[in-house]
Amino acid sequence: MLNSVQLSNYIITHKERFLQELIDFLRIPSVSTDPQYREDVREAAEWLASHMKHIGIENVSIHPTRGHPIVIGEKIVDPALPTVLVYGHYDVQPPDPYDLWESPPFQPVIREEKIYARGAADDKGQLFIHLKAFEWMNSVRYFPCNIKFIFEGEEEIGSPHLPPFLTHHAERLSCDAVLISDTSLLSMEHPSVTIGLRGLSYFEVEFQGPTHDLHSGVYGGAVPNPANALARFIAGLHADNGRITIERLYDAVLPPEPEEFEVIEFMRRFDDRLKQETGVRELTGEKGYSAYEQTALRPSLDVNGMWSGYQGEGSKTIIPASAHAKFSIRLVPDQRTDEVNQLVKKHLEKHTPPGIKATLKILHGGDPYLLSVHSPEYRAAAAAIEDVFGKKPLPLRTGGSIPIVTHLRKTLDAQAVLLGFGLDSDAIHSPNEHFGIKNFLTGIETIPHFYRHYARFCCT
Amino acid sequence: MLNSVQLSNYIITHKERFLQELIDFLRIPSVSTDPQYREDVREAAEWLASHMKHIGIENVSIHPTRGHPIVIGEKIVDPALPTVLVYGHYDVQPPDPYDLWESPPFQPVIREEKIYARGAADDKGQLFIHLKAFEWMNSVRYFPCNIKFIFEGEEEIGSPHLPPFLTHHAERLSCDAVLISDTSLLSMEHPSVTIGLRGLSYFEVEFQGPTHDLHSGVYGGAVPNPANALARFIAGLHADNGRITIERLYDAVLPPEPEEFEVIEFMRRFDDRLKQETGVRELTGEKGYSAYEQTALRPSLDVNGMWSGYQGEGSKTIIPASAHAKFSIRLVPDQRTDEVNQLVKKHLEKHTPPGIKATLKILHGGDPYLLSVHSPEYRAAAAAIEDVFGKKPLPLRTGGSIPIVTHLRKTLDAQAVLLGFGLDSDAIHSPNEHFGIKNFLTGIETIPHFYRHYARFCCT
Numbered sequence: 063m064l065n066s067v068q069l070s071n072y073i074i075t076h077k078e079r080f081l082q083e084l085i086d087f088l089r090i091p092s093v094s095t096d097p098q099y100r101e102d103v104r105e106a107a108e109w110l111a112s113h114m115k116h117i118g119i120e121n122v123s124i125h126p127t128r129g130h131p132i133v134i135g136e137k138i139v140d141p142a143l144p145t146v147l148v149y150g151h152y153d154v155q156p157p158d159p160y161d162l163w164e165s166p167p168f169q170p171v172i173r174e175e176k177i178y179a180r181g182a183a184d185d186k187g188q189l190f191i192h193l194k195a196f197e198w199m200n201s202v203r204y205f206p207c208n209i210k211f212i213f214e215g216e217e218e219i220g221s222p223h224l225p226p227f228l229t230h231h232a233e234r235l236s237c238d239a240v241l242i243s244d245t246s247l248l249s250m251e252h253p254s255v256t257i258g259l260r261g262l263s264y265f266e267v268e269f270q271g272p273t274h275d276l277h278s279g280v281y282g283g284a285v286p287n288p289a290n291a292l293a294r295f296i297a298g299l300h301a302d303n304g305r306i307t308i309e310r311l312y313d314a315v316l317p318p319e320p321e322e323f324e325v326i327e328f329m330r331r332f333d334d335r336l337k338q339e340t341g342v343r344e345l346t347g348e349k350g351y352s353a354y355e356q357t358a359l360r361p362s363l364d365v366n367g368m369w370s371g372y373q374g375e376g377s378k379t380i381i382p383a384s385a386h387a388k389f390s391i392r393l394v395p396d397q398r399t400d401e402v403n404q405l406v407k408k409h410l411e412k413h414t415p416p417g418i419k420a421t422l423k424i425l426h427g428g429d430p431y432l433l434s435v436h437s438p439e440y441r442a443a444a445a446a447i448e449d450v451f452g453k454k455p456l457p458l459r460t461g462g463s464i465p466i467v468t469h470l471r472k473t474l475d476a477q478a479v480l481l482g483f484g485l486d487s488d489a490i491h492s493p494n495e496h497f498g499i500k501n502f503l504t505g506i507e508t509i510p511h512f513y514r515h516y517a518r519f520c521c522t
Numbered sequence: 523m524l525n526s527v528q529l530s531n532y533i534i535t536h537k538e539r540f541l542q543e544l545i546d547f548l549r550i551p552s553v554s555t556d557p558q559y560r561e562d563v564r565e566a567a568e569w570l571a572s573h574m575k576h577i578g579i580e581n582v583s584i585h586p587t588r589g590h591p592i593v594i595g596e597k598i599v600d601p602a603l604p605t606v607l608v609y610g611h612y613d614v615q616p617p618d619p620y621d622l623w624e625s626p627p628f629q630p631v632i633r634e635e636k637i638y639a640r641g642a643a644d645d646k647g648q649l650f651i652h653l654k655a656f657e658w659m660n661s662v663r664y665f666p667c668n669i670k671f672i673f674e675g676e677e678e679i680g681s682p683h684l685p686p687f688l689t690h691h692a693e694r695l696s697c698d699a700v701l702i703s704d705t706s707l708l709s710m711e712h713p714s715v716t717i718g719l720r721g722l723s724y725f726e727v728e729f730q731g732p733t734h735d736l737h738s739g740v741y742g743g744a745v746p747n748p749a750n751a752l753a754r755f756i757a758g759l760h761a762d763n764g765r766i767t768i769e770r771l772y773d774a775v776l777p778p779e780p781e782e783f784e785v786i787e788f789m790r791r792f793d794d795r796l797k798q799e800t801g802v803r804e805l806t807g808e809k810g811y812s813a814y815e816q817t818a819l820r821p822s823l824d825v826n827g828m829w830s831g832y833q834g835e836g837s838k839t840i841i842p843a844s845a846h847a848k849f850s851i852r853l854v855p856d857q858r859t860d861e862v863n864q865l866v867k868k869h870l871e872k873h874t875p876p877g878i879k880a881t882l883k884i885l886h887g888g889d890p891y892l893l894s895v896h897s898p899e900y901r902a903a904a905a906a907i908e909d910v911f912g913k914k915p916l917p918l919r920t921g922g923s924i925p926i927v928t929h930l931r932k933t934l935d936a937q938a939v940l941l942g943f944g945l946d947s948d949a950i951h952s953p954n955e956h957f958g959i960k961n962f963l964t965g966i967e968t969i970p971h972f973y974r975h976y977a978r979f980c981c982t
Contacts, residue, residue: 287824378616
C-alpha cells in the first residue's frame with residue numbers, strides 16, 4: 063500500500079537536501095552540442111550514475127557512445143510485476159545568449175520559489191523527480207512495478223546514438239511502458255498529460271530557371287524566373303481557407319478522440335497567450351479550427367528557410383538562376399512520414415512550373431505519436447495526477463515532435479506516456495530557464511502514484 | 523572629310539595597344555554597389571581622367587560626389603558646330619557568384635577573340651570605344667562636331683548623384699544630342715540602333731510575422747509565417763495569363779509605333795536564341811505577346827532576390843520572424859516610375875496578409891525612353907551603321923533600363939541616341955561577361971561616321 067502521508071512527509075523532511083542535490087547536478091555544464099563541454103557531459107553522466115547507485119538503483123552502468131554516454135540502471139523486484147522504463151536526458155541546451163541571464167546559467171540560484179539554471183526544467187530537474195521518487199519508494203520498499211532507467215546525454219542534438227543503443231540492448235531495456243517527464247503541464251491549476259506529438263516531413267526544394275543569373279531588363283518578361291515560380295509553388299501549397307493543397311494529404315488525418323472535444327473548447331482561452339508569446343497581431347491558419355487544433359491536431363506546413371538571388375545591400379537587377387526553400391509539414395495521426403514524402407514528391411511533379419527544373423531533397427522526418435486515453439499508461443498517469451492535484455488532467459497534444467518517443471515505441475514495443483511537470487513559461491532553450499520548486503516536489507509526489515495505478519491497469 | 527581608309531588603318535595599326543589599354547582599365551574592380559571597392563572606383567576614375575588627358579581631351583576634371591566621382595572633359599572646336607555629349611559609366615556590377623567565372627573577373631583575358639572581364643561590355647569596353655574614336659579624330663584633326671564627355675561611377679546603383687550634377691553643370695554640359703554606347707547590336711549581321719529603353723521601379727519588401735523565430739512544431743499552423751505569406755504575395759503579383767495584377771499598371775502602356783510592327787515580326791526568329799542564351803527549356807511570360815514584345819514593349823515584374831529563415835545545411839524547424847524580397851518592374855512608355863511606385867504601394871497595402879507587418883522600400887527607378895526614328899539622332903546613327911556595316915540598322919527597343927537617359931534628356935533638353943556595340947550574349951551582369959574584339963573595333967570605326975552625319979542632319 064502507498065502511504066500518501068508518509069510520502070508527503072518524506073518530501074517535506076528532505077526538501078532542502080533534494081534541492082541541494084539538484085543544484086549540484088545543475089552546476090555541471092553538460093552542453094551536448096558544444097565540444098568544449100565534452101568533459102562536463104561525462105562528469106554529469108558520472109555524477110548521475112553515482113547518485114543512482116547511492117539511492118539504491120541496481121546494475122547502474124555508464125555506456126560510452128561515439129558521442130556522449132548513456133546511463134542505465136534498474137530495480138527488478140519481481141518478474142511477474144509490470145516493468146516501467148523511465149527515460150530522461152541529462153544534457154542541456156547551450157546557455158547563450160549568456161548576457162541575458164540574470165544569474166549565471168551554471169550557478170543555480172533559488173529566487174521566488176524557482177530554481178534558475180540551464181537544465182532546471184529541461185530535463186535535469188524533471189529527470190531528478192524520478193530519482194527522488196525512487197529514493198522514497200526504496201526507503202519504504204514500495205515497488206508496485208519493476209523500474210528501469212535510461213538517461214541519455216544527446217537529446218538536445220537529436221539523440222543520434224540512442225536508436226542503435228536501444229536496438230542493441232532491447233532485451234535489457236524491455237518493458238511494458240515508457241515514462242517520460244520532459245514536457246509541460248498546462249498550468250498547476252490545470253494539470254495535463256501529453257498524449258500526442260506531431261510528426262515531421264522536412265524538405266528542401268530547388269527551382270532552376272536559366273543556367274545563370276540574367277539581366278532582368280534584357281530578359282525580364284519572357285524567361286521563367288525561378289524565384290517567382292517558387293513563390294507561386296509555395297503559395298499554391300495552401301488554399302485560401304488555409305488547408306494544405308497536397309492531394310490525399312488529409313486522407314490519413316483522424317478526427318479528435320471523443321474525449322478531446324472538451325479539451326479543444328477549453329484551450330480556446332489560451333489564444334491570447336499565444337499572441338503574446340509570439341508577438342503576432344493576428345492568428346491565422348486553417349479556417350474552422352481553433353489555434354489548439356491547428357497546432358496540435360491538424361497538419362501544418364511552414365517554410366523554414368528560403369533564398370534566391372541577390373540578398374545584399376541595394377539593388378541588383380537580375381533574374382536569379384535558382385531559388386531554394388526549406389519547408390516542412392507537421393504530421394498528425396495516422397499520417398506517416400514515408401507516405402507524406404511520396405505525396406509531396408507527386409505534388410511537385412504535377413505542379414512544377416513551365417521552364418523550371420525542380421529538385422526535391424527529403425531532409426528528415428518522424429511519425430506522429432498518440433497515446434489513447436483508454437490505455438493503461440494514460441489512465442495511470444491521469445489517476446496519479448488526480449491523486450495529487452485533486453483534479454483530472456487534460457489529455458493534451460503538443461505540436462512539436464520528440465522523435466525518440468517513436469523510436470522507443472517501435473524498438474521496445476511499449477507505449478510511452480509523457481507525464482511532465484514543467485510549465486511553458488519555464489524558458490527552456492532560452493536565457494533564465496527555471497523550474498518551480500512546487501513543480502519539482504509535486505512531481506516527486508505524483509510518480510509513486512503512477513506506478514501504483516499502472517500496476518493495477520496494466521494487467522486488467 | 524572623313525577618310526575611311528585612314529580610319530581603318532589606324533584601328534588595325536593600334537589594335538593591340540587599344541586592347542592592352544582596355545585590359546588595364548578592366549583590371550580595376552570598380553564595383554559601385556559594395557563599399558569595400560570604394561577606393562577601386564576612385565582609382566578607375568583617376569585612370570580614366572588620366573587617359574582622357576593623354577589622348578587630347580581638354581578640360582578633363584574629376585568631380586567627387588557623396589558617392590563615386592564623375593569624370594568630364596570636352597573638345598570644343600567651333601561654337602557654330604553642333605555639340606554631342608558622350609555619356610558612359612566606368613563602374614561595374616558585382617562579380618558574384620565568383621566561382622562560376624572561368625577566369626577571375628578582374629584579371630581580363632582574351633579567349634576566342636573576346637575579352638573576358640567584369641565590365642568588358644558593360645560599360646568600360648563600350649565607353650573606351652569613344653576614347654579610341656576620339657584618339658583617331660584628334661590625330662587627324664577631324665571634328666565635325668564639338669564633343670563633350672561625361673563618365674559616371676554609379677550607373678549600376680542607379681546614378682544617385684548624376685542628376686544633381688547635371689542640373690548644377692547644365693551649362694557646361696549643354697549639347698544638341700547625347701550619344702551613349704551601353705546597349706547591344708542585334709547581331710553583327712543585323713545591326714541595330716536602340717530607340718527604346720524600359721524604365722524601372724525597384725523595391726524591397728519586408729514581411730514581419732512573429733517577433734522572433736518560433737518553434738515550428740509548437741506554433742506551426744496558427745501563427746502567420748512571413749515566408750509563406752511573402753510567397754503568396756509574390757505569386758499574387760501575376761495572373762495566370764502572365765499579366766501583372768497591380769491595378770491600373772497597364773493604363774499608361776502605349777501600343778508599338780507603326781514602324782515597329784515589321785521589327786516585331788522579324789524578331790520572332792530570335793526566340794530560339796533566347797532559349798539558348800538563357801538555358802531555359804521554355805519561354806513563359808505574358809500570353810499573346812512575342813518574346814520581343816514581352817521583353818521590350820511590355821512591362822515585366824521579376825523577383826531579384828529573396829530570403830528568409832534558415833539557409834544553412836540540414837534542417838532547422840522554425841517559423842522565421844521575417845521574410846524579404848527585392849523585386850522590380852520594368853516600365854514602358856508612357857509609364858512613369860513615380861506613378862508605378864504609388865500603385866505598388868497601394869497594392870501592398872491592399873494585399874498585406876493578415877498578421878503580417880509589411881514594409882516597402884523604394885530602392886531606385888527610372889522612366890522609360892523612346893527615340894523617334896525620324897529624329898536627326900536616329901538618322902545619324904542609322905547612316906553611320908550603314909556606312910560601316912553595309913546595311914540599314916533595325917530600330918530596336920531593349921528591355922533594360924538606363925535611367926540616366928531620361929535624366930539627360932530632361933536636364934539637358936537633348937535627345938539621346940543609343941548606339942551600342944555589345945551583343946546580348948555578352949553575359950553582362952553575369953559570370954564570364956565578355957566583349958567581342960570585332961565589336962570593339964567596329965564601334966571605334968562607326969563613331970566618327972556618326973559625328974559626320976549628325977553634323978549634317980542636326981541643322982536641317
